[in-house]
Amino acid sequence: xxxxxxxxxxxxxxxxxxxxxxxxxxxxxxxxxxxxxxxxxxxxxxxxxxxxxxxxxxxxxxxxxxxxxxxxxxxxxxxxxxxxxxxxxxxxxxxxxxxxxxxxxxxxxxxxxxxxxxxxxxxxxxxxxxxxxxxxxxxxxxxxxxxxxxxxxxxxxxxxxxxxxxxxxxxxxxxxxxxxxxxxxxxxxxxxxxxxxxxxxxxxxxxxxxxxxxxxxxxxxxxxxxxxxxxxxxxxxxxxxxxxxxxxxxxxxxxxxxxxxxxxxxxxxxxxxxxxxxxxxxxxxxxxxxxxxxxxxxxxxxxxxxxxxxxxxxxxxxxxxxxxxxxxxxxxxxxxxxxxxxxxxxxxxxxxxxxxxxxxxxxxxxxxxxxxxxxxxxxxxxxxxxxxx
Ligand SMILES: Cc1cc2nc3c(=O)[nH]c(=O)nc-3n(C[C@H](O)[C@H](O)[C@H](O)COP(=O)(O)OP(=O)(O)OC[C@H]3O[C@@H](n4cnc5c(N)ncnc54)[C@H](O)[C@@H]3O)c2cc1C
Numbered sequence: 138x139x140x141x142x143x144x145x146x147x148x149x150x151x152x153x154x155x156x157x158x159x160x161x162x163x164x165x166x167x168x169x170x171x172x173x174x175x176x177x178x179x180x181x182x183x184x185x186x187x188x189x190x191x192x193x194x195x196x197x198x199x200x201x202x203x204x205x206x207x208x209x210x211x212x213x214x215x216x217x218x219x220x221x222x223x224x225x226x227x228x229x230x231x232x233x234x235x236x237x238x239x240x241x242x243x244x245x246x247x248x249x250x251x252x253x254x255x256x257x258x259x260x261x262x263x264x265x266x267x268x269x270x271x272x273x274x275x276x277x278x279x280x281x282x283x284x285x286x287x288x289x290x291x292x293x294x295x296x297x298x299x300x301x302x303x304x305x306x307x308x309x310x311x312x313x314x315x316x317x318x319x320x321x322x323x324x325x326x327x328x329x330x331x332x333x334x335x336x337x338x339x340x341x342x343x344x345x346x347x348x349x350x351x352x353x354x355x356x357x358x359x360x361x362x363x364x365x366x367x368x369x370x371x372x373x374x375x376x377x378x379x380x381x382x383x384x385x386x387x388x389x390x391x392x393x394x395x396x397x398x399x400x401x402x403x404x405x406x407x408x409x410x411x412x413x414x415x416x417x418x419x420x421x422x423x424x425x426x427x428x429x430x431x432x433x434x435x436x437x438x439x440x441x442x443x444x445x446x447x448x449x450x451x452x453x454x455x456x457x458x459x460x461x462x463x464x465x466x467x468x469x470x471x472x473x474x475x476x477x478x479x480x481x482x483x484x485x486x487x488x489x490x491x492x493x494x495x496x497x498x499x500x501x502x503x504x505x506x507x508x509x510x511x512x513x514x515x516x517x518x519x520x521x522x523x524x525x526x
Pocket of ligand 1: 200358495504506
């Protein structure tokens with residue numbers, strides 16, 4: 138495939154690539170976006186399934202942000218609906234409890250009847266095992282919530298999610314999850330704005346890429362020869378793949394999605410009688426599944442009534458066991474993968490005059506959608522200034 142001469146080549150039509158494309162096009166720069174997949178929107182891709190329900194092909198994507206610039210920007214290209222995402226954890230006993238851990242969780246697990254945050258804090262202080270500088274996720278959790286809550290909520294879950302024991306996982310992975318001692322039961326911080334695109338993410342991406350200076354080629358994999366005649370390249374492809382893995386492989390966890398369609402009157406627990414407002418249930422037991430999504434409970438996802446409901450269970454695995462689908466960079470306690478990544482960044486600095494690596498796989502980081510948008514808005518602005526566009 139020939140890339141448009143002297144245009145900026147963008148590899149990947151996910152959030153990183155699409156935000157760069159839109160910003161550059163609005164500044165009169167011609168861009169050519171390629172994606173190896175047959176659709177736009179990257180991992181945020183959604184589509185309406187046979188049950189008349191919108192399903193996100195690569196797992197539930199809930200948009201939340203505390204960044205006003207990002208919020209204003211996304212609202213220029215689609216209408217969005219406010220929502221509050223709530224998740225429940227199903228314990229091995231079958232009991233459903235708040236997730237992330239809060240005061241109600243503490244009461245449910247310890248049979249207490251605390252009513253104030255101070256009581257919750259005091260209890261956690263009593264059961265915590267202090268560690269001055271936690272060197273892994275197990276030590277970090279033990280020092281915050283003690284052994285029982287760690288083993289119940291995090292031990293089997295971590296093993297299936299990351300394929301490693303808590304002792305071998307970097308504490309930074311777990312630090313992302315809030316631990317609360319009040320009764321707040323929202324999944325995301327209450328300071329975040331939570332919105333979902335009325336017509337779905339794919340429709341939002343269609344609007345983003347709908348510009349006379351943007352050309353999109355799907356089913357098109359990156360090839361080094363494409364760099365010969367382009368003005369510049371922004372690549373959201375895996376950085377190790379670009380350099381032919383010469384510094385070693387950057388591993389990822391992946392997820393196999395198991396979809397099932399159920400007649401409306403046969404929907405079983407925990408959603409039956411399906412008045413529960415929780416669209417996602419996390420499984421803390423040692424089954425292979427980490428969570429399940431009931432798509433009809435997300436705003437605007439029931440497009441037309443077919444009297445059936447779609448559910449999706451997630452089974453984490455190594456990315457080599459899932460067609461090299463890269464979802465979560467693996468951060469081990471020894472920091473080995475980050476060292477490999479740093480070697481790739483040294484290589485990319487030498488190439489900075491012709492290519493920049495962007496997004497989740499370009500920078501080997503887990504990034505939420507709003508973080509990718511923010512980084513891409515800033516990156517595009519900098520490039521435009523440096524190139525006096
Ligand atoms: C299961 C899951 C759930 C998530 N849930 C949330 C959530 O609830 N809220 C939230 O904010 N974030 C969520 N995220 C994160 C969100 O998916 C990312 O922030 C976002 O997708 C990052 O965008 P990106 O453009 O960097 O990557 P991607 O969306 O992965 O896009 C990269 C694109 O590059 C293409 N590509 C790769 N290699 C090549 C190549 N060689 N040639 C051509 N094209 C190539 C890929 O096909 C892909 O389309 C979730 C992520 C996962 C995995």
